[in-house]
Each structure stands twice: as structure tokens, then as C-alpha cells.
Amino acid sequence: MPRAAAKPKSATYPRTRLRVYLAEDVMLGPGKADLLEGIAETGSIAAAGRRMGMSYKRAWMLVETLNGFFRQPLVAAATGGAKGGGAALTPLGVEVLARFRRMEAATVKACAAEIAALQKKRAK
Template identity: 70%
Template sequence: MLGPGKADLLEHIRETGSIAAAGRAMAMSYKRAWSLVEEMNSAFRAPLVDSSRGGAKGGGAHLTETGDEVLANYRALEETIAVAGADRIETLRGLLRPAQHPASDIPEGK
């Protein structure tokens, strides 16, 4: 129903006032962005995004009141998870391979 990518898309729509611009900001096609908006609008009791077609007045999109509420709750949930899961996140980070950076191959002082 909602994950990090869809939440980011909602934020970009709120910031840009456009589904197309939000998609571009995420290197996503308009078709894909529109498809995700339709999925979200269908999954919730009320639409999260309201849009109007272009034309003489220009088009646009904005988050509905429900969209704002869903996004705020999702971001709060992310924060809760980050705080509650900090120890597990560190454990997972400790299991990762060390990052290979070209700069790490350069001796110190060079």
C-alpha cells in the first residue's frame, strides 16, 4: 500500500505540484508515477492525490487532506522504527563488507 518510494513520490508531488515533475525528480517516467498514484488512490478509503489535466489553466496535482495524513503517519512510523531498531540496524551494518573506496588505496599523506 505504501513504502519508501511511494512516500517519496507523495513528498515530491507536494513540493512540485505535479505528478510529472515528481516522477522526473525520482528518475521515473510519468506513466510509472501516475500508475503509483492510482495504486495509492485505490488502496485508501479516500484519494491521496488530486490532479487536474493540463490545458489553458495548466494542470497540477496536490496531496489531499488524507494524503497529508497518510504521509505524516508514514514518516512518523519510519522515525519510530529507526529509533526502536537502532541496535539491529547497527548489527546489520556490522555484517556488511567494508566499502571499497579508491581513496582508501592511497597511502596517507599523499
């Protein structure tokens, strides 16, 4: 059973959470986006996974899922050696991450008035 991603430390409620179903068994959501962002920032699948509290195996599996869905990989990984391996987002990976972040921002904006109305109905 997959382990749930850690909640953001600064999470505020209520909030939206976008998940895009790319195919029946392939989703792109905040967790995979955070993993891609972590790979871009650290240059490592393992380090990005550790930042999120997940194993290398889990992080690699998520990367493989995304890489397998798109025509070109989102993450290019170099095998280890004397200097160790590494990973980087491909141009497509950068594009997919940017598009997802824009969709997240648009979702928040689109839902803001309705969420504010729900907040007014909240019990004290």
C-alpha cells in the same frame, strides 16, 4: 518489470527500509512516500516522477494505486489546459504521508541498537 527506484545519494549503511503491505498487491514504502512528498513540493505528478527518475505513466500508476486503495484519494489532480494541470495532496494524503514518515522514524529508532550490534560484527 518495474524499474527500481534510484538509491538516495546520501544513503548510509547499514540502514532500515520500511514497506507496509496494505493489501496483497498494495504497498506503501519509501518510493511511494517520496512520490507523495514530491507531488506536495512541486504540485505535479510529472515533476515529482521526473525528480525520481520515473516516467509520468509510472508515477500516475502509483498514484492511482494509492488513490484506489483508500476511501478517499491521496492525490487530487487537475487536468491540463491553457495553464496546464496540477496535483496536490488531499488532507488524507498529507495524513498518510505523515503517518508513514513517523513509522519510518520509529523503525529506525527501534532497530538502532540491533544495527549497532551488527556493525560491531562487521569485517574490517
